[in-house]
Amino acid sequence: MTIVVEMKQCARIMVQCAELIDTLRFSNAYLFSLMPQLKLKHFSPLILEPLNLVIDEGETVTLSGPSGSGKSMLLRAIADLDPHNGTAWLGETAADEMPAPQWRRKVGYLPAESSWWEERVGLHFAEAPKLDALGLAETILHSPVAHLSSGERQRLAVLRMLQQQPQILLLDEPTANLDPHHTQLVEEWILKYQQHSGAPILWVTHDPEQRQRVGMRHFEINDKKVIQQ
Amino acid sequence: MTLITLTPFDLALASSLVLLLALLSWRLQLGVERQLLIAALRSAVQLILIGFVLKLLFAQSNPLLIGLLALLMLSVAGYEVMSRQQRRFTGLWGYGIGALSMFLSSFSVALITLWVILQPDPWYTPQYAIPLLGMLLGNTMTGIALSLDNLTRTAWDKRHQIEAQLLLGHDARQAISSIRRDALRSGLIPIINSMAAAGIVSLPGMMTGQILAGSPPLEAAKYQLLIMFLIASGTGLGSMAAIWSGSKRLFDERQRLRLDRLTK
Numbered sequence: 098m099t100i101v102v103e104m105k106q107c108a109r110i111m112v113q114c115a116e117l118i119d120t121l122r123f124s125n126a127y128l129f130s131l132m133p134q135l136k137l138k139h140f141s142p143l144i145l146e147p148l149n150l151v152i153d154e155g156e157t158v159t160l161s162g163p164s165g166s167g168k169s170m171l172l173r174a175i176a177d178l179d180p181h182n183g184t185a186w187l188g189e190t191a192a193d194e195m196p197a198p199q200w201r202r203k204v205g206y207l208p209a210e211s212s213w214w215e216e217r218v219g220l221h222f223a224e225a226p227k228l229d230a231l232g233l234a235e236t237i238l239h240s241p242v243a244h245l246s247s248g249e250r251q252r253l254a255v256l257r258m259l260q261q262q263p264q265i266l267l268l269d270e271p272t273a274n275l276d277p278h279h280t281q282l283v284e285e286w287i288l289k290y291q292q293h294s295g296a297p298i299l300w301v302t303h304d305p306e307q308r309q310r311v312g313m314r315h316f317e318i319n320d321k322k323v324i325q326q
Numbered sequence: 327m328t329l330i331t332l333t334p335f336d337l338a339l340a341s342s343l344v345l346l347l348a349l350l351s352w353r354l355q356l357g358v359e360r361q362l363l364i365a366a367l368r369s370a371v372q373l374i375l376i377g378f379v380l381k382l383l384f385a386q387s388n389p390l391l392i393g394l395l396a397l398l399m400l401s402v403a404g405y406e407v408m409s410r411q412q413r414r415f416t417g418l419w420g421y422g423i424g425a426l427s428m429f430l431s432s433f434s435v436a437l438i439t440l441w442v443i444l445q446p447d448p449w450y451t452p453q454y455a456i457p458l459l460g461m462l463l464g465n466t467m468t469g470i471a472l473s474l475d476n477l478t479r480t481a482w483d484k485r486h487q488i489e490a491q492l493l494l495g496h497d498a499r500q501a502i503s504s505i506r507r508d509a510l511r512s513g514l515i516p517i518i519n520s521m522a523a524a525g526i527v528s529l530p531g532m533m534t535g536q537i538l539a540g541s542p543p544l545e546a547a548k549y550q551l552l553i554m555f556l557i558a559s560g561t562g563l564g565s566m567a568a569i570w571s572g573s574k575r576l577f578d579e580r581q582r583l584r585l586d587r588l589t590k
Contacts, residue, residue, distance in 0.1 A: 177580055178489055197581040202495030212490035214504075261494055 133188055133264040135297045140183035142167060142174035147183055148323045152297035159308045160301045162318030168301045169209065172267040176206035187264060205263025209270050211254030213242040218253060226256040231282050247274040255283055259290055266291070266298040272307070284311055329540050341366065383452045392452050396459055403428055403467045410471040413478045413588040415575055423571050424470050431564030432462040435556050443552070461532070461553055462560045465517065469561035470568045473513025477572050478588055480505045488583050498577040506573050513565035517558045524554065
């Protein structure tokens with residue numbers, strides 16, 4: 098009696114396994130389900146034409162285009178700060194399947210201009226950031242935000258953004274205000290983060306050399322279209 | 327004590343002071359002379375008119391007419407709140423948020439006062455209902471206009487700070503909370519100041535009017551206190567309702583800051 102029941106159970110499980118293998122074989126889910134890959138499907142901020150783009154784990158895609166062409170609009174839309182068409186996916190999870198704050202924690206969007214809402218720098222950090230990695234002194238945490246140079250602000254913004262452990266990085270000219278030495282520090286720090294987290298990166302830059310250094314594929318926005326170069 | 331009746335000439339004398347102020351504003355290029363004169367003219371026409379209307383209403387005591395007047399007062403106050411916003415909500419919201427908050431606070435406080443405190447018979451006796459509602463609307467109007475204006479203007483100015491917090495995974499409520507607090511405070515400060523200064527720095531307008539019109543000072547003081555308490559609670563509740571619905575409207579269902587819902 099018990100043997101019959103167990104055999105039946107065993108058969109059922111085998112059938113389920115076969116079904117599972119079948120579904121896995123015919124879907125991308127099998128290949129990529131564990132990787133934090135950024136997928137955009139028919140995605141467009143309202144001013145651009147729809148875009149299909151996949152950035153794989155550990156991949157860096159650079160983006161350029163004339164000012165006002167919609168680079169920042171695209172990054173803002175992916176971070177779900179603006180209404181947009183289409184869907185952004187992180188692995189197999191669509192942005193609108195989770196609450197917006199949770200999505201934004203996973204998406205590390207670094208705007209070109211950083212913003213600070215408290216008076217002192219330190220109040221913006223949940224834990225002590227690795228200041229020395231980007232050439233900043235410990236004492237900077239006690240200074241008022243208004244006293245910072247634009248370069249210091251930019252480096253602090255990188256640290257603040259990485260502190261939330263994002264799974265994708267959207268970087269809007271993260272080294273625009275930095276000298277070559279600090280540019281190198283920031284690039285290395287970001288790529289190091291990518292190495293251990295596998296985060297896909299969409300990196301807006303106007304510097305062709307930086308594009309060479311960090312990027313694998315390059316896209317350009319021209320006349321409302323995002324085109325691979 | 328006899329009532330000294332004001333003649334049109336007395337009022338003309340007083341109004342010449344406003345004219346003088348307008349002249350100064352023009353000379354100093356302050357740019358408020360037009361607004362000032364229009365407001366003064368409006369107040370003259372409106373108050374004379376309401377004097378006639380009240381005379382008529384007091385004689386009739388018809389609840390339908392009283393209700394109509396109350397609605398008219400509310401709709402004009404709603405319009406005033408809207409027009410004092412530098413950046414108002416687009417569409418019906420621009421009018422609706424202010425008017426609805428005012429309706430909720432002023433009407434409920436006025437009704438409670440009529441039913442529980444004053445208890446005139448019938449409860450809608452216009453001598454009580456209309457001035458009470460007018461006082462409440464006039465003051466909640468100021469509070470709501472100030473706090474809504476403060477909310478939308480600050481949200482506009484600090485949009486980058488708000489979005490920076492959203493980007494770090496804070497929810498909309500956290501990102502706007504300090505702005506909300508400041509906006510609410512700015513709506514409540516006028517009434518707090520006037521309560522604190524009442525009787526020492528200033529004799530409040532209503533009490534002054536009653537004394538000038540021949541009431542015993544202590545009676546006037548008691549009524550003034552009643553009105554002040556009502557105004558404070560009405561303004562506070564109204565501003566809270568306005569700030570609450572206004573800051574909801576600033577964000578959408580995905581907790582995005584939607585400044586496109588404000589006029590440019």
